[in-house]
Amino acid sequence: MSEVLKALKERRSVRDFTDQPVSDEDLKTIFEAAAFTPTARNTQAWHATVVRGLDKIALLNDEVKKANQKPGYERYRELAATKSYSINFHKAPAFVIVGVDSSKTDCYIEDGSLALGYLWLAAQAVGLGACWINQLGTITDEPEFRAYLTSLGFPPTHKIVGSLALGHPTKIPHIPTRHTDHYNVVG
Numbered sequence: 001m002s003e004v005l006k007a008l009k010e011r012r013s014v015r016d017f018t019d020q021p022v023s024d025e026d027l028k029t030i031f032e033a034a035a036f037t038p039t040a041r042n043t044q045a046w047h048a049t050v051v052r053g054l055d056k057i058a059l060l061n062d063e064v065k066k067a068n069q070k071p072g073y074e075r076y077r078e079l080a081a082t083k084s085y086s087i088n089f090h091k092a093p094a095f096v097i098v099g100v101d102s103s104k105t106d107c108y109i110e111d112g113s114l115a116l117g118y119l120w121l122a123a124q125a126v127g128l129g130a131c132w133i134n135q136l137g138t139i140t141d142e143p144e145f146r147a148y149l150t151s152l153g154f155p156p157t158h159k160i161v162g163s164l165a166l167g168h169p170t171k172i173p174h175i176p177t178r179h180t181d182h183y184n185v186v187g
């Protein structure tokens with residue numbers, strides 16, 4: 001089987017991590033690969049803010065939980081209110097927030113999602129593990145949360161498409177069942 005097909009099949013959502021930090025070298029490697037993400041009309045209008053260290057991620061987690069309690073952000077209110085909820089499973093030593101400048105492309109969700117997919121696969125290729133975390137997108141433009149994001153260097157014109165909890169896996173999780181009926185062929 002080709003290396004690419006093998007990598008596609010082996011990528012997993014990792015939710016348990018060792019204490020080992022994510023190195024600059026690994027970040028460089030995965031972002032070099034993700035630079036090849038295709039984007040609509042090659043706009044490449046995506047950017048990621050990487051938050052490293054449990055203390056900094058805990059602060060971000062507090063902001064995410066706080067924003068999700070505000071009126072208008074009900075989608076994750078209940079989930080984010082639970083004590084056990086944490087954007088990095090209380091463990092991942094890095095957290096990657098991917099945003100796209102939605103004024104530059106009609107396809108910001110598509111472009112950002114592909115970038116996340118590339119990052120996720122590249123992370124696994126260097127021995128890291130990741131899990132998409134969905135609870136930041138809806139609160140991107142909540143004013144207090146936006147101010148916090150800006151303080152992290154997240155570009156003010158970008159909208160969050162998704163994020164990844166990132167670190168060294170304790171183990172590779174089992175493969176969730178997959179459907180095999182995703183296509184039909186005509187002709």
Ligand SMILES: Cc1cc2nc3c(=O)[nH]c(=O)nc-3n(C[C@H](O)[C@H](O)[C@H](O)COP(=O)(O)O)c2cc1C
Pocket residue numbers: 011012013014015131132133134135162175176
């Ligand atoms: C758009 C998207 C949003 C997701 N959001 C979350 C999330 O917020 N929390 C979480 O634990 N997993 C999340 N996941 C991971 C999925 O649950 C996971 O991909 C799925 O169960 C299949 O498992 P696998 O990635 O190991 O193949 C998300 C995945 C995608 C693609």
